[in-house]
Amino acid sequence: MRTRIEPYRIKTVEPLPCTTRAERESALIGAGWNLFRLPARLVTIDLLTDSGMVGMSARQWAALVQADESYAGAESFYRFEAAVRAVTGYPQVIPTHQGRAAERLLFEALVAPGDVVPGNTHFDTTRANIEWRGGRPEDLPIREALEPACEAPFKGDIDLRALERRLASPARVPLVVLTVTSNSAGGQPVSLFTLHETRRICDRYGVPLFLDAARFAENAWLIREREPGQGQRAPAEIAREMFDLADGCLMSAKKDGLVHIGGFLAMRDADLADRIRAAMVGGEGFPTYGGLAGRDLEALAVGLQEVLDPAYLADRIAQVRGLGDSLHDAGVPVVRPTGGHAVYLDARAFAPHLDPLHLPGQAIACALYLHAGVRSTEVGQLMRGRPAPDGVEKPVPLDLVRLAIPRRVYTCCHLDYVAEAVRDVFADPAALIPLEIVDQPALLRHFTARLRPHVVPAAHAVPA
DSSP, rough: OOOOSSSSSSOOOOOOOOOOHHHHHHHHTTTTTTTGGOOOGGEEOSSSSSSSSOOOOOOHHHHHHHTOOOOOOOHHHHHHHHHHHHHHSSEEEEEEHHHHHHHHHHHHHHTTTTEEEEEOOOOHHHEEEEEEEEEEEOOOOGGGGGGGOOOOOOTTTTTTHHHHHHHHHHOOOOEEEEEBBBTTTSSSSHHHHHHHHHHHHHHTTTTEEEEEEEEHHHHHHHHHHHHHHOSSHHHHHHHHHHHTTEEEEEOOOOOTTTTTOOOOEEEEHHHHHHHHHHHHHTTTTOOTTOOOOHHHHHHHHHHHOOOOTTTHHHHHHHHHHHHHHHHHHOOOBBBBSSSEEEEEEEEHOOOOOOOOOGGGHHHHHHHHHHHOOOOEEEEEEEHOOOOOOTBBBBOOOOOOEEOOOOOOOOOOOHHHHHHHHHHHHTTTGGGGEEEEEEEEOSSSSSHHHHEEEOOOGOOOOOOO
């Protein structure tokens, strides 16, 4: 059949919030032009993130009933542990309440002030947790990753020559982190070839390799689609090869774990795992629950099985790709090829008339919300920029707007609505309002910063 259908049927529904333009304008001003600060009840289609935005299956909801809520050694933990071991092959499994907790625990154990942690492209919380330890996250993307229109199949790859130079340098490198898929690079996959070569380089210098595996299943499916010789392999088999090439992983299970909350660390090194378990009791929880309820562990154990179902992955990737292709065909500048979990608008090509320091990505995201009630995320100057000691900020390499697609939540009709809204905003560049930061925290400023429309000084204003 030519018509693609979702490989599930809907059993429970909830109404979508519908708002007026005036209500959205008032809400956006009240939120300081920061979409993270908006109440969800004022958002019609929420593409802010794919993290925890998931429709759980009947099997997952049923699993909650058998949850063991014992404080220590619950049966739910052992079922969860077995599921993680089956997917990753790692013997040491440590649950955490979400991915950033796993990052914090791992970096507290390994990273010291002055250390350098290379990766393909670190995402926001990874970067923040390394910096919190006094380390320096270093992004080593391949050249094609910085060219949004380039159709290279594996733009999530790390620059292998740059990695080798870094590991050969005098700086201490406690670990290398590969994010699969690479969120900041447009949800782009990492190839098996690069994973093998990264493993070889890390072995040469005796440096551990960890995967940020939040979207490991989507990466495995894109390897199946794009890497020669992989087209007949099962996603679970490809995923296992990915994990076999690393020493361990950290994961936000709110993505490819298909759950609303949860994460974990998994690794081979028993001594490292014991150090982490000893340290986590004071803040994260006992090592057999890690800040999660037994029912969360049960849902995650099932989700790790379901996420590798070929029918699920084929539909998931096709749904995201369908939105990306629709926008690309309409002339909207997007990151190509479409990645695994989101469509990324190229903000500088979308709004070339806006100064990069006036937050073009955030301007587009705000205009999209005002026009249609669609919430998205800026991945650019606001998220990745840093004020210099002299107070002057430099433009970051890329300004993107991420339309993150929740798993098993929205139908193709919902995404047709999103495509129409994006096309409308693209057709009206005059509606894009340049923005400036009013106040910001030292770390992860995009979550809570307050903004306002940029005011051109009177001396530089263009006469009417």
